[in-house]
Amino acid sequence: MMNEDSIIAKRPLGELIAEHLKQDIYNQKVKFGERLIEADLAENFDVSRSTIREALKILEQEELVTSKARKGTFVSEFTERDLDEMNELRLMIEAKAFVKALKNLEEPHYQDLQSIIDEMKEEAENGNWNALFDLDMQFHQYVVNMCGNSRIIKIYESISVQIRVYLAHLDQYYSSPVSFYREHKELMEALLHKDTVSVERKIKNHISFVEEKLVRKTDSE
Amino acid sequence: MMNEDSIIAKRPLGELIAEHLKQDIYNQKVKFGERLIEADLAENFDVSRSTIREALKILEQEELVTSKARKGTFVSEFTERDLDEMNELRLMIEAKAFVKALKNLEEPHYQDLQSIIDEMKEEAENGNWNALFDLDMQFHQYVVNMCGNSRIIKIYESISVQIRVYLAHLDQYYSSPVSFYREHKELMEALLHKDTVSVERKIKNHISFVEEKLVRKTDSE
DNA sequence: GGAATTAAAATTGTCGACAATCGACATAGG
DNA sequence: CCTATGTCGATTGTCGACAATTTTAATTCC
Structure with a gap:
């Protein structure tokens, strides 16, 4: 009877982290062109790298970061x-x-x-x-x-x-x-x-x- | 000396699989609304589920599939x-x-x-x-x-x-x-x-x- | 001293396993 | 009979480890 998304909808961790990172970009805690290293993020947010990867994929979708295969993902630079x-x-x-x-x-x-x-x-x-x-x-x-x-x-x-x-x-x-x-x-x-x-x-x-x-x-x- | 992306650039597996799946959608091997089960795909393509997940994220980005948290991902239905x-x-x-x-x-x-x-x-x-x-x-x-x-x-x-x-x-x-x-x-x-x-x-x-x-x-x- | 090679470190790609959650069915109670 | 609850299998979410690759540092050779 009160099973529906109890106030805090239970969303995947990756999404939450993606939003957090987005805020960080707004607030210039990470700057244009900065490289985002999965392992570091994983440690900071205390989740596994898989989760970080999901978050990054979401940000990539919004074009806030760009990732090149095997080269890493970087905060998009807007000229x-x-x-x-x-x-x-x-x-x-x-x-x-x-x-x-x-x-x-x-x-x-x-x-x-x-x-x-x-x-x-x-x-x-x-x-x-x-x-x-x-x-x-x-x-x-x-x-x-x-x-x-x-x-x-x-x-x-x-x-x-x-x-x-x-x-x-x-x-x-x-x-x-x-x-x-x-x-x-x-x-x-x-x-x-x-x-x-x-x-x-x-x-x-x-x-x-x-x-x-x-x-x-x-x-x- | 001949290290640069030797003709066939070495792209991540997930991308290749995403393309393959896209073709399958073109060719109606999978139909509108059909549910895509990660484990099954992983077995068919003989890769791990992580890789399948990446492929699905790519397709989701192109809106060819839709995925609901904990509900699964489905081939988009176009009306x-x-x-x-x-x-x-x-x-x-x-x-x-x-x-x-x-x-x-x-x-x-x-x-x-x-x-x-x-x-x-x-x-x-x-x-x-x-x-x-x-x-x-x-x-x-x-x-x-x-x-x-x-x-x-x-x-x-x-x-x-x-x-x-x-x-x-x-x-x-x-x-x-x-x-x-x-x-x-x-x-x-x-x-x-x-x-x-x-x-x-x-x-x-x-x-x-x-x-x-x-x-x-x-x-x- | 500087360019080319090699070795080491850092980082991403991929994997398989476990935990959490969902859906369907079965069962019990009214 | 219908609804609620419990259980089980199926499926997704998350994790940590290993493999492949790139980057950095060290070394060799001219």
């Missing part, structure tokens, strides 16, 4: 070129997903989104970039999840994690947290009006904002 | 709904990739493509659907590979394998092999003319051809 690729892909997917999501967004969803936006405002005022990025991810993923295409959702998940990691590793951002927040506020309004054209334009703006304003030092400032 | 999702994604990606590829396609590439087309013609006349599908995959993947975005390439690889599997499992096709071939010939001509607009339209047509003409029995026949 600016990679960011370009990611953004191109992201733009394509997100533009489509958002428009499709419009058909499915109902009142309760808008409330959820609004509360994310509200949190963003707070974190923006505190200048807390890391929290801001997490909320950003939540916001976009939430909308994409409403698009109705499970494959699009899955791909977006993967790509957004990568972008998240990329941003986390930057040591400086060339824009203010508040304008980052304002971006989302405008996007939210376009969603509320169910204005397809406007939504597409805003998405496009938003992504180029990340690329050009946030990451690169532009002259026009 | 018509899945085909819809796949095509939507494919359309999005391929339209973008082809247009981008136009910038990079040179004479030798066109020759490669033409030879694929020529083979298609032959197989079409023999009514050999399976070979035709393989060539179809080759053709599209070849062009997509020229788009210059490694992430787009990777995603397309995954999605096209899935579509390939879906088509392989159909027991009947509602169109002629020759018209399937002709589709590609037209696409090829659009590529040769580097006519962006035409390429986009042709891609769109081609994908809806697969969905509506090849798979579904339409009345307009």
Whole structure:
């Protein structure tokens, strides 16, 4: 009668470790290009190498690490070129997903989104970039999840994690947290009006904002 | 002095087995929904279960199998709904990739493509659907590979394998092999003319051809 | 001193065994 | 008869050990 996944779902160890490692990557406890040695990880996490291998396979799937046969697995290095690729892909997917999501967004969803936006405002005022990025991810993923295409959702998940990691590793951002927040506020309004054209334009703006304003030092400032 | 990957690169066993299993799925030696039991596979392939596990993780990555913790791994079941999702994604990606590829396609590439087309013609006349599908995959993947975005390439690889599997499992096709071939010939001509607009339209047509003409029995026949 | 060889250490690939869990059946109790 | 509980076999999760390979260090030879 109370057999169902008792609060803490009993997931395989490998998955838990994979998540832990992902956090470590977010927090730069392991850096780009760093080699991950199975035996060491096994000792640190106090599990067998088989389990570590499973965890690494999961991370590899999300492209957070890359492994070459018999050469080892390394934390993926994201260059600016990679960011370009990611953004191109992201733009394509997100533009489509958002428009499709419009058909499915109902009142309760808008409330959820609004509360994310509200949190963003707070974190923006505190200048807390890391929290801001997490909320950003939540916001976009939430909308994409409403698009109705499970494959699009899955791909977006993967790509957004990568972008998240990329941003986390930057040591400086060339824009203010508040304008980052304002971006989302405008996007939210376009969603509320169910204005397809406007939504597409805003998405496009938003992504180029990340690329050009946030990451690169532009002259026009 | 001749140590470099001697012709046959020494890849991990798990990868080889994953490929073998993929072929088995193509050829319907294993069917949709079928459960894959690690111990049995280990015995059949005469390797340890660890190796089988690795192979299954690879297939899971390509979404050809699905595995639930402690429940086992099953060959993915693709419904018509899945085909819809796949095509939507494919359309999005391929339209973008082809247009981008136009910038990079040179004479030798066109020759490669033409030879694929020529083979298609032959197989079409023999009514050999399976070979035709393989060539179809080759053709599209070849062009997509020229788009210059490694992430787009990777995603397309995954999605096209899935579509390939879906088509392989159909027991009947509602169109002629020759018209399937002709589709590609037209696409090829659009590529040769580097006519962006035409390429986009042709891609769109081609994908809806697969969905509506090849798979579904339409009345307009 | 430096390039080529060889030896040693570190690391990944593969294996077989045991533990934990699941599913089906049998059995007991109402 | 139906439901709950216990048991057993089948299957997956995890482990530690050995084999194969790569990387590093040491040695030899020019």
